[in-house]
Amino acid sequence: MAAATIKDVAREARVSVASVSRALNGGGGVTAATSARIHAAAERLQYIPHAAARMLITRRTHTVGALLPDLYGEFFSELIRGIDLAARARGLHLLVSSSHGGATEAAAAVRSMQGRVDGLLILSERVDTAFLRANLPKALPVVLLNSAVSGPAFHVINIDNHGGAVAMVRHLLQAGHRSVALIAGPPGNFDASERERGYREAMAKYAPRAALTVVAGDFTEESGYRAGQQLLARTKRPAAVFAANDMMAVGCLAAFKDAGVQVPEDIALAGFDDIPITRYVTPALTTVRVRIADFGRLALERLADVVERPGQETPSADTLGFEIVVRDTCGGNKPEKNS
Amino acid sequence: MAAATIKDVAREARVSVASVSRALNGGGGVTAATSARIHAAAERLQYIPHAAARMLITRRTHTVGALLPDLYGEFFSELIRGIDLAARARGLHLLVSSSHGGATEAAAAVRSMQGRVDGLLILSERVDTAFLRANLPKALPVVLLNSAVSGPAFHVINIDNHGGAVAMVRHLLQAGHRSVALIAGPPGNFDASERERGYREAMAKYAPRAALTVVAGDFTEESGYRAGQQLLARTKRPAAVFAANDMMAVGCLAAFKDAGVQVPEDIALAGFDDIPITRYVTPALTTVRVRIADFGRLALERLADVVERPGQETPSADTLGFEIVVRDTCGGNKPEKNS
DNA sequence: AGTCCGCATGAAAACGTTTACGTTGGCGCC
DNA sequence: GGCGCCAACGTAAACGTTTTCATGCGGACT
Incomplete structure (x- = not known):
């Protein structure tokens, strides 16, 4: 048996798919009684919404990507740990992609993340303003880590x-x-x-x-x-x-x-x-x-902010403290x- | 301007969307001439196929998930590095999810990965056969790392x-x-x-x-x-x-x-x-x-194999060497x- | 010269959601 | 008792692909 779809739930609960969607996503407009019936049906069928379908219509992936030069060494492992922690706290998934030797490879990585992520965390030497403008659909929120790119064009977080x-x-x-x-x-x-x-x-x-x-x-x-x-x-x-x-x-x-x-x-x-x-x-x-994990956490939180209200805030450049x-x-x- | 879709490319190249899809995905059935025209149009519009739409119809995400107990310490950072390396070599994306305290949390993590991944790498103490049967759609390929689960039900790779x-x-x-x-x-x-x-x-x-x-x-x-x-x-x-x-x-x-x-x-x-x-x-x-990075690499490769030809091979239990x-x-x- | 075959191409369905919009029914109000 | 309104619910379009099937066309074979 294939995985249950929203239609199956609708049939099982004897309602339309619209009501199922409403009941499950919280937005009112459904009687308590029918909502209960729908939830019961969903439970019974082990219904799990198909992520891709939802992404397609919603244009939200609930996922952020992290582009790192390499995963080797404790610096990056701490960084990714901080990012992961913050991502989970925000209910976001984390897609990692590492080791981008040349600019071509980095470009390919960026492109392949297209549509899979709501935003991008980038830590890479190869990446400069020109590269970003060329390869990023400018709607995609980005936060640059430890980057020389300073202009008011992108969000940047640097170590001091x-x-x-x-x-x-x-x-x-x-x-x-x-x-x-x-x-x-x-x-x-x-x-x-x-x-x-x-x-x-x-x-x-x-x-x-x-x-x-x-x-x-x-x-x-x-x-x-x-x-x-x-x-x-x-x-x-x-x-x-x-x-x-x-x-x-x-x-x-x-x-x-x-x-x-x-x-x-x-x-x-x-x-x-x-x-x-x-x-x-x-x-x-x-x-x-430098509190590396905090660095990652901070970067992710800024990115998440940008994702939530797109284009609103003006790009900021933060610097992390040290001891x-x-x-x-x-x-x-x-x-x-x-x- | 929103991102270009396949329709835009089709219009630009004066062909149907079907031909664009064929030309870009290599499946043949397109004249060299029109194919060139299509590629040119795609290039001009900076066309990037929408991942979600493709996932929806294809039922393939080209992504694998890794469920880890935590990202702290060098063991896990090495492990994830090995996994990432192998994933990139295979052209797969890597979705990481860590720190699953209780079984409930782990279950939520598994469910939320539903439809976002083609397969799962799981390293967790909380996870036993019963848990897996209850929370996994049995079609989803899984490889267990360092798991006590031994039965012939799942693929397992263990350190010796x-x-x-x-x-x-x-x-x-x-x-x-x-x-x-x-x-x-x-x-x-x-x-x-x-x-x-x-x-x-x-x-x-x-x-x-x-x-x-x-x-x-x-x-x-x-x-x-x-x-x-x-x-x-x-x-x-x-x-x-x-x-x-x-x-x-x-x-x-x-x-x-x-x-x-x-x-x-x-x-x-x-x-x-x-x-x-x-x-x-x-x-x-x-x-x-124990070559931890190799451990991760091996696990991912076995998972990728299972993903490619689903259900064919009988679950295997490998053990990694040591020195x-x-x-x-x-x-x-x-x-x-x-x- | 007519028929058939293969190949390039197009039209349309399908994937599983969300959501704008339309429809129904009940109820209060005059 | 009829009118309108609001809440609950259903219908259908839309998202961007892939893929099946139909269509047309040119050329080769009989």
């Missing part, structure tokens, strides 16, 4: 990369470290460049005569390890190292350990993100905490807050 | 909990440790009980006179920490500890460290799962590796393999 970097560098300097080196993120990456900007700004402000040291990295643990080796090879070792993300800091820590360099006695170290791993390495890593969490890889002890 | 536990306990014993204690998982949990069964069996076989020591845990880090304390408080400390999962092993390690007990010199330790964190704790954790990965928390050095 700049502020976090400034605060961390300042913290390291105030803890007594003379010089701070940066392990940078991948060139072209928005978060990476913002963090580097923060580093440079903080150095200029709080340690104007100290030398700037920047070694390359790409957010991976391996690149952090290599960067650590490079830093040790220098004639003048920095007193402290600020890695643009935690994974690189972890790699760097391993390089120091392998070289017999003590952290934090010989050299201080700090990261960015506060992924769970930071608590488990020894010594535990000082880092900039400096002091653990064991740096000298100081002074926790600092900012939101 | 039992085999992994046996191998690890054997390894610890053969490395020279006289006694092995177990930190158990939550009562009622399938994985936990299978691992415990493996522990008991291996102890009976390879160390028949050694005492069995089992302390309670619930798979969380905190419970591992408490279990570690309990073990140290005993008059007879075990020579080695086998935690039923990695997070508890990590917690236990912290308890030992806080008590000044050296690992592995004073006591050996091993976990289960091989989540990424195990590599970063010091000393690095010996554990049973003992020897790191620094146990004495021995002998890597061991099994698949």
